[in-house]
Amino acid sequence: MITASWQAAPVLVLGAGPVGQTTALLLARWGVPTIVLDQRPHRDKIGSKAICQQRDVLDVWEAVGAGRRIADEGVTWTTARTFHRGTELFSYTFAEPGRPAFPPFVNISQTRTEEVLDERIAAEPSIDVRWGHRVTGVEQDGEGVRVRLDDGRELAGSYLVVCAGARCDDLRRLLGVRFDGHSFDDRFLICDIRTDLPGWASERRFYFDPEWNPGRQVLIHPCPDSTFRIDWQVPADYDLEAEAASGALDTRIRRIIGDRDYEIVWKSVYRFHSRVVDRMRCGRVLLAGDAAHLVSPFGARGLNSGVADAENAAWKLAYVGHGWAPDALLDSYHDERHAAARENLAVTTATMDFLVPPDEQRARRRIDILTRAAEDPEARKDVDSGRLSEPFWYVDSPLTTADPQRPFAGRPPRGQVPPAGPGVLLPDAPVVTPRGPGRIRELARDGFLLLTAPGADDGVLTAAAAAPGPVRVLALDEIDPGGALTAALGARPGEVWLVRPDAHVAAVLTDHRDITPALTRALGHDTTRKENSDGLLPAGR
Incomplete structure (x- = not known):
């Protein structure tokens, strides 16, 4: 606070x-x-x-x-599986640089x-x-x-x-x-179903063209209290109330879960935009x-x-x-x-275009990719069942000072994160502070943070003291005796890592004279911008 x-x-x-x-x-x-x-x-x-x-x-x-409580109450999953009809095409787990406090994903309503x-x-x-x-x-x-x-x-x-x-x-x-x-024509039926599905409680499952939803997709997520969220892609004219009244919704559900008891906790139909x-x-x-x-x-x-x-x-x-x-x-x-x-x-x-191809050419390409992916690892790279959420990397932000020694190599493979560097979210790891054990992201969110590697010169403290607002200087060799954070950063001798209050790296520097300019940039001092006299942006911004 x-x-x-x-x-x-x-x-x-x-x-x-x-x-x-x-x-x-x-x-x-x-x-x-x-x-x-x-x-x-x-x-x-x-x-x-x-x-x-x-x-x-x-x-x-x-x-x-609130984070720990939400995580503890939710269902943790670490594996994403993708199927085409009855065949599993691939699965992947998520990279964990450093020693993060939380699992990759937690499902909770x-x-x-x-x-x-x-x-x-x-x-x-x-x-x-x-x-x-x-x-x-x-x-x-x-x-x-x-x-x-x-x-x-x-x-x-x-x-x-x-x-x-x-x-x-x-x-x-x-x-x-x-x-x-734009908006997509196809709808998606969503049902929260409470039932027992052994072995499905720790993974996300995505099905292309399963026999129980031919020509379309199904996504299944585990949730707390033995509840599973099932999303069916359905036609634009789908009528949920009519299907529920006719018994067709029960048939749809049982084609996935089989002959077991279940309860519909919630159901709805969405159009995506x-x-x-x-x-x-x-x-x-x-x-x-x-x-x-x-x-x-x-x-x-x-x-x-x-x-x-x-x-x-x-x-x-x-x-x-x-x-x-x-x-x-x-x-x-x-x-x-x-x-x-x-x-x-x-x-x-791109995902929606793969799920719902907008033209015949892309529909044929999708069928070809899915057919080949069962045997061809190269084809699997083109299967798009949704690239799961990841932080945005502010590598091109006006607040970020680029480092030619740590260039951004672009979007990494699914489930991976880019190497630590300017614009990238600071990897999390346990650290030791004067107040006792903690985590580096907890410290980062208290203001600007300067992490110094061994060999960093003595001008860091002076630069930090001159900056407005809260700025802290911490030595990596003091707070990271086990080396997990240093390894996750790939920190080199003499470096100073400038971290923003949202835990994104603003700069990696080797000369204390560069700290003040990097801090100034990270605080939004950009002389290329023009303001009106009242401090408001021009109407066209």
Whole structure:
């Protein structure tokens, strides 16, 4: 918890789903008060919704006291299996650089995740949650932002973070942002089924063209309480109520689980979309989560990406509001998270094009790949059942100082992570501190962090002392006696690793004279950007 006093009005957070909850909790950790507004009268507690929480998202939630509990209550899985008809094509497990605190993926219903985050919010006096508050207008100037409610009242804040979900078209119009993209014709039937399926509780299973859904796909995820989430690709004219009434839904389910007892906990039909706003920063307003981008769920990139939006927004709002960084730092929120959204759209659209080929040529190519993949390892590389969620690597960010000794080699194979370096998320590992055992990511999220390898010169402390906001210097040989972190970094003698408050590496340096310029860049001091006199971005940004 940062003890600096917040002098401005509270930050307004629109939407009390997981992205809005995370935003408020992280801002509270930075000493920033928030008012969370949601138009619903109370929280919905139906359905699994977003179930698959990625390791690095659990890390973010642990920073606000929720990650370990969510992980312990969820179902851990480490293996992803892909089948074509009755044949398993391949499986893979996930790389674990360093010694991470959490497993690669944990499945737990969004409903339960929201309950755990609500408990953490209830313990934070600086977070004020108000249900039944529908926003109908947004105005802003150089001093703050005001929202108008449907009952005519107004609320003032220093900034506004819009986490209002996919169906906030009116708000996007108020902000003047486009939401370009497209929607897919096929629907997906989702059922949460409580039953006993021995051997299926620790792996994700994806089926191309199984005999029990010919010509389409099925995805099966394990969940807590002997529940399995099953997704069927179904035609655009699929009628769930008619199928349930006729008994065809029971037949559909039994073709997968066999003659065993089961209970349908929740069922729904979704149409998937690929859309992203053209701007994620509109002056003092930031858009996050589904309000800013929509992707198909094959790869679990929706909620996980939204939580990354929340963390990116929270530390930057805190640094600007506390006076530790210029307003231009908020420009990098758009730069970084819009690039992440475009990456997610590219990955998930490629998956959807493989699942639902848009033309005959690509349909023939898919059949050829799937047929050959049973015997040909090279063909398996082209099978796209969804590249699972991973952190976005800020290698091209204006905040990142490139290192020619550690060039980014591009997207690694499925289940792998790139080598540590500028722009990449810091690998996690246990460390020793004056306060006792800890983890490096816990320390990283308390401000900027300078990790020094043996042989680093003495100017590091001087550079750190001159920087605004919290900056810590830690020697690798003191905090990492076992060498797990040093090995995961591939740290070389004399290096200084500059780590951002969201645990991404901002720079790897060998000369203390480069630390101040790298810190300055990481705080958003970029002379190539232009602002209006009121500190707001030009309307066209």
